[in-house]
Amino acid sequence: MTATAEPEVGKARLRKEDARLVTGRTRWTDNLTVPGLLHLAFLRSPVAHARITSIDVEAARRKPGVVAVFTGADIADAQGSLPCAWPVTADQKAPQAPSLAVDQVNFAGEAVAVVVARGKAQAHDALEAIDVDYDELPVVLDLTAAVADDSPLVHPDLGTNSSAHWVFDSAEAGTGGDVEQAIAEAEVLVERTYRQQRLIPAFMEPRSVLVDPTGEQTTVWSATQIPHILRLMLALTTGTPEHKLRVIAPDVGGGFGGKLQVTPEEVVALVVATRLGKPVKWTESRSESLLSAHHGRDQVQKLTLAARRDGTVTGLKVELLADMGAYLRLVSPGVPILGAFMFNAIYKFPAYRFACTNVFTTKTPTDAYRGAGRPEATYAIERLMDELAAELGRDPIELREQNWIKHDEFPFTTVCGLEYDTGNYEAATARAKEMFGYDELRAEQRERRERGDSVQLGIGTSTFTEMCGLAPSRVLGSLSYGAGGWEHAAIRMLPSGKVEVVTGSSAHGQGHETAWSQIVADQLGVPFEDVEVLHGDTQSSPRGLDTYGSRSLTVGAMAVLKAGEKVIRKARRIAAHMMECAEDDLEFAAGKFTVKGTERATALTDVALAVFAAHDLPDGVEPSLDSEATFDPENFSFPHGTHLCAVDVDTETGFVKIRKYVCVDDVGVVVNPIIVEGQVHGGLAQGLAQALYEEAVHDESGTLTTGTLADYLIPSAVDLPHFDTDRTETPATSNQLGVKGVGEAGTIASTPAVVNAVVDAVRHFGVNDIQMPCTPMRVWTAINGGPTDAGGLGSEAGGGLGSIDTSGGAA
Amino acid sequence: MRITVTVDGTTYTDEVEPRQLLVHHLRDTIGKTGTVVGCDTSNCGSCTVHLDGQSVKSCSVLAVQVDGAEITTVEGLARDGVLHPVQQAFHDNHALQCGFCTPGMIMQSIDLLADDPDPDEHAVRHGLEGNLCRCTGYQNIVRAVQDAASKLKPGATHLVGGE
Numbered sequence: 006m007t008a009t010a011e012p013e014v015g016k017a018r019l020r021k022e023d024a025r026l027v028t029g030r031t032r033w034t035d036n037l038t039v040p041g042l043l044h045l046a047f048l049r050s051p052v053a054h055a056r057i058t059s060i061d062v063e064a065a066r067r068k069p070g071v072v073a074v075f076t077g078a079d080i081a082d083a084q085g086s087l088p089c090a091w092p093v094t095a096d097q098k099a100p101q102a103p104s105l106a107v108d109q110v111n112f113a114g115e116a117v118a119v120v121v122a123r124g125k126a127q128a129h130d131a132l133e134a135i136d137v138d139y140d141e142l143p144v145v146l147d148l149t150a151a152v153a154d155d156s157p158l159v160h161p162d163l164g165t166n167s168s169a170h171w172v173f174d175s176a177e178a179g180t181g182g183d184v185e186q187a188i189a190e191a192e193v194l195v196e197r198t199y200r201q202q203r204l205i206p207a208f209m210e211p212r213s214v215l216v217d218p219t220g221e222q223t224t225v226w227s228a229t230q231i232p233h234i235l236r237l238m239l240a241l242t243t244g245t246p247e248h249k250l251r252v253i254a255p256d257v258g259g260g261f262g263g264k265l266q267v268t269p270e271e272v273v274a275l276v277v278a279t280r281l282g283k284p285v286k287w288t289e290s291r292s293e294s295l296l297s298a299h300h301g302r303d304q305v306q307k308l309t310l311a312a313r314r315d316g317t318v319t320g321l322k323v324e325l326l327a328d329m330g331a332y333l334r335l336v337s338p339g340v341p342i343l344g345a346f347m348f349n350a351i352y353k354f355p356a357y358r359f360a361c362t363n364v365f366t367t368k369t370p371t372d373a374y375r376g377a378g379r380p381e382a383t384y385a386i387e388r389l390m391d392e393l394a395a396e397l398g399r400d401p402i403e404l405r406e407q408n409w410i411k412h413d414e415f416p417f418t419t420v421c422g423l424e425y426d427t428g429n430y431e432a433a434t435a436r437a438k439e440m441f442g443y444d445e446l447r448a449e450q451r452e453r454r455e456r457g458d459s460v461q462l463g464i465g466t467s468t469f470t471e472m473c474g475l476a477p478s479r480v481l482g483s484l485s486y487g488a489g490g491w492e493h494a495a496i497r498m499l500p501s502g503k504v505e506v507v508t509g510s511s512a513h514g515q516g517h518e519t520a521w522s523q524i525v526a527d528q529l530g531v532p533f534e535d536v537e538v539l540h541g542d543t544q545s546s547p548r549g550l551d552t553y554g555s556r557s558l559t560v561g562a563m564a565v566l567k568a569g570e571k572v573i574r575k576a577r578r579i580a581a582h583m584m585e586c587a588e589d590d591l592e593f594a595a596g597k598f599t600v601k602g603t604e605r606a607t608a609l610t611d612v613a614l615a616v617f618a619a620h621d622l623p624d625g626v627e628p629s630l631d632s633e634a635t636f637d638p639e640n641f642s643f644p645h646g647t648h649l650c651a652v653d654v655d656t657e658t659g660f661v662k663i664r665k666y667v668c669v670d671d672v673g674v675v676v677n678p679i680i681v682e683g684q685v686h687g688g689l690a691q692g693l694a695q696a697l698y699e700e701a702v703h704d705e706s707g708t709l710t711t712g713t714l715a716d717y718l719i720p721s722a723v724d725l726p727h728f729d730t731d732r733t734e735t736p737a738t739s740n741q742l743g744v745k746g747v748g749e750a751g752t753i754a755s756t757p758a759v760v761n762a763v764v765d766a767v768r769h770f771g772v773n774d775i776q777m778p779c780t781p782m783r784v785w786t787a788i789n790g791g792p793t794d795a796g797g798l799g800s801e802a803g804g805g806l807g808s809i810d811t812s813g814g815a816a
Numbered sequence: 817m818r819i820t821v822t823v824d825g826t827t828y829t830d831e832v833e834p835r836q837l838l839v840h841h842l843r844d845t846i847g848k849t850g851t852v853v854g855c856d857t858s859n860c861g862s863c864t865v866h867l868d869g870q871s872v873k874s875c876s877v878l879a880v881q882v883d884g885a886e887i888t889t890v891e892g893l894a895r896d897g898v899l900h901p902v903q904q905a906f907h908d909n910h911a912l913q914c915g916f917c918t919p920g921m922i923m924q925s926i927d928l929l930a931d932d933p934d935p936d937e938h939a940v941r942h943g944l945e946g947n948l949c950r951c952t953g954y955q956n957i958v959r960a961v962q963d964a965a966s967k968l969k970p971g972a973t974h975l976v977g978g979e
Contacts, residue, residue: 019907019908019910020907020910022915023906023907023912023915024907025915026912026915026918027890027899027903027906027907027912027915027918027922028850028890028891028893028894028899028903029848029849029850029851029889029890029891029919030850030891031849031850031852031915033849033852033916035849035852035853036843036849126833126835207950208914208916208950209854209860209862209914209916209917209948209949209950209951210852210854210914210916211853211854256915257914258852258914258915258916259913259914259916259950259951261950290856291854291855291856291857291860292856292857513914514913514914514915514951515913516913679910680910682910682956683910683913683951683952683956684913686952686953686954686955686956687913687950687951687952687953688953689953690950690952690953690954691950713855713856713857713859714855714857714859714860714948715857715859719948719950721941721944721945721946721947721948721954722940722941722942722944722945722947722949722954722957722958723941723942723945725953725954725955727937727955727958728953728955
């Protein structure tokens with residue numbers, strides 16, 4: 006009765022999640038309220054670097070509706086220091102990170118006081134009555150200048166702006182040769198400096214937190230990706246006993262790494278609610294979000310690629326400056342380090358060295374943003390491969406193929422010591438070229454170039470891989486990360502035959518409720534509709550490490566599968582007892598235990614009912630099929646793919662239009678193709694946005710000039726092309742499901758494909774780099790002989806969509 | 817000020833501050849939390865509703881301006897548990913991921929189809945230019961709107977606009 010006719014895994018199931026989302030029956034944190042709720046508003050520093058000489062809040066306390074006002078000094082004893090869970094080196098320098106600044110502010114937007122009022126508008130009105138005196142200090146904005154000896158210091162007590170220096174060297178590690186020797190012996194050297202501009206995750210749902218301290222447990226609702234990590238970190242940071250905290254992530258409207266954080270506002274909300282004994286809520290404005298929620302990327306990449314004249318790569322040296330901003334947030338220092346193992350990408354470099362200096366500046370702290378370290382690495386190597394091809398007069402795809410790991414060479418141990426389990430770069434590339442019409446477009450490009458067309462065609466390639474499925478706990482340990490990389494799940498067999506799946510993964514748009522249901526329906530042989538997935542509440546899903554790093558399917562769903570195996574194992578013994586046979590005589594398929602060679606069968610759901618009654622169980626067997634499992638992966642997973650982009654560049658205006666975008670991704674086995682395709686589309690959009698539109702810009706005083714969505718250019722439907730996507734499939738061997746993860750792939754792959762295309766379109770003008778985002782102003786300047794690379798032309802708010810002035814606005 | 821407004825078929829009379837935005841009136845006073853706030857500069861379109869049959873960003877309308885008006889939000893589209901064709905098309909075409917922009921996208925899409933019942937891809941993209949989505953890359957949203965258009969063609973029973 007419960008058998009499913011065809012496998013659920015692989016089926017294009019429409020999402021369970023949609024019903025509430027398309028009708029507005031949503032549970033965003035800001036929708037929630039409790040009796041007696043008070044509202045918070047934060048006063049933020051308008052200056053980037055200053056001593057706070059005085060704060061007068063008396064007038065604010067007297068404003069209508071105001072219940073209390075707190076400064077950093079008022080809660081200094083309770084707020085602790087915001088956690089950084091990833092000290093990348095033993096001697097890493099880390100400043101104290103108060104949630105409310107106490108005596109010094111280190112970036113514009115840092116919170117200095119909080120108003121608690123009966124109404125949200127009343128709380129905001131009272132902010133104006135707070136009087137703060139700042140004694141301004143010199144700002145530290147430029148990464149290269151920040152590490153110079155004469156630079157002013159962000160945190161004078163640390164004695165330096167350099168937080169940590171982290172090195173991987175293949176000769177020292179014994180995984181490869183000496184890169185300096187490779188450089189010395191190189192027949193061709195490609196030396197470039199690339200700028201990874203600062204980006205803002207810009208999830209659509211502004212962050213929000215509601216803390217209710219009136220129960221036995223204090224309940225924290227938060228728009229977070231990480232309810233489990235948040236619970237532990239709030240406990241450790243504020244000294245609240247962990248078992249007295251419950252954290253709930255209700256519907257969460259996107260994250261992209263931006264909600265992988267323990268925020269100052271969460272800590273302050275907990276401290277203030279606890280102190281007042283009353284529930285409080287804070288919801289940010291978009292401007293607050295852009296200004297103070299963590300940013301991403303922001304690196305200067307100094308790169309040296311060594312090769313032979315025949316095109317064989319012989320060495321790669323990477324020297325990074327990575328902007329931490331003013332503080333180290335949850336995993337800030339580790340983000341660039343996640344890229345350390347990816348610069349070599351799919352290529353057989355015999356020698357490699359990576360050195361990264363994490364640098365403090367007086368800007369908004371940086372942390373994870375979709376891809377986190379891997380887009381930066383992929384950009385660098387895929388740009389370099391195009392540059393090497395240009396240097397040697399070779400086709401960029403052919404040159405890549407000469408150097409990449411062939412499909413019959415897997416598993417392959419890279420120069421970083423990672424073992425890539427499976428892949429087939431030839432297959433993905435062949436399919437992509439066919440879909441793209443590569444040869445035809447190259448012919449058209451030649452024709453238009455010869456004709457001197459004012460609109461030039463450019464073709465860009467990115468043959469990427471990435472490491473995801475974070476992560477094997479022992480590897481995280483070797484990188485000094487403060488936690489493991491496992492995930493937890495439980496399966497509860499209800500007496501009526503329905504199934505509850507508890508997962509430590511915490512979806513915020515990914516469709517886990519649907520995908521996990523498909524996996525469990527297949528495994529236990531129950532209908533898709535009979536599976537309910539519970540997540541995002543530390544009370545119902547008590548253990549977990551949450552959702553980021555494309556880890557949920559490869560790690561989280563694997564834990565679900567392991568829990569299901571235990572359910573079947575427990576049920577087998579009881580089924581054997583029910584049918585009076587030996588356990589070994591039973592086979593389990595399609596939800597039924599069948600006595601081999603007979604028609605005698607008992608459904609798993611019947612066993613569940615028998616267990617509930619518990620009238621006749623084997624001796625010593627507990628009356629429960631419920632099972633839990635914790636899965637720790639043995640390796641990362643390595644999705645890969647080939648992305649091809651064709652752009653039309655108007656050489657008279659510098660305007661870039663994406664004409665065609667083709668990608669063929671290999672993400673291993675696919676559980677739900679429509680969800681996978683959706684993840685690819687969204688990833689591409691963010692990667693393209695880095696290439697063409699988005700940049701967080703601080704002016705010379707350290708003020709963010711891209712503080713609204715009119716200035717920070719999230720692309721609209723008009724700004725993005727139609728994507729032609731397809732897949733090849735080489736199952737991962739690192740997990741039973743054969744899955745590789747897809748959340749970040751599109752973002753990691755696409756940025757260099759676009760920039761390679763833009764540079765390719767105008768290379769004959771003598772251009773070999775254009776700094777991102779490739780705004781019309783920058784492209785036009787490059788064509789006309791101006792500076793284009795890192796340290797070149799300045800940034801401008803709102804420039805990505807066609808304006809050539811600094812006041813913003815789209816063309 | 818006292819205003820009377822009909823929202824999703826129910827009439828409400830309330831005292832509002834002159835500065836109160838329509839979106840806050842809908843969410844905080846009337847409890848229509850299906851309509852959400854995504855920005856503070858009227859760029860994102862998450863708060864889009866229908867005001868007397870026309871789409872508006874409810875963050876750019878004062879509550880006092882809608883006295884006597886009829887508002888439809890995403891919560892008022894389904895009829896007797898049957899989704900509006902545009903809601904159904906968003907589901908059928910996987911046109912949402914986190915779903916935060918979805919109410920505004922759906923309301924704007926309905927308005928777009930009222931103006932242009934058979935839009936090509938270009939027209940859909942331009943019609944939705946004022947609504948931002950960070951998850952989907954818009955491709956499936958475009959597909960959903962065109963799918964809904966095909967189902968709303970003459971003979972379909974559902975009225976465009978939902979009013």
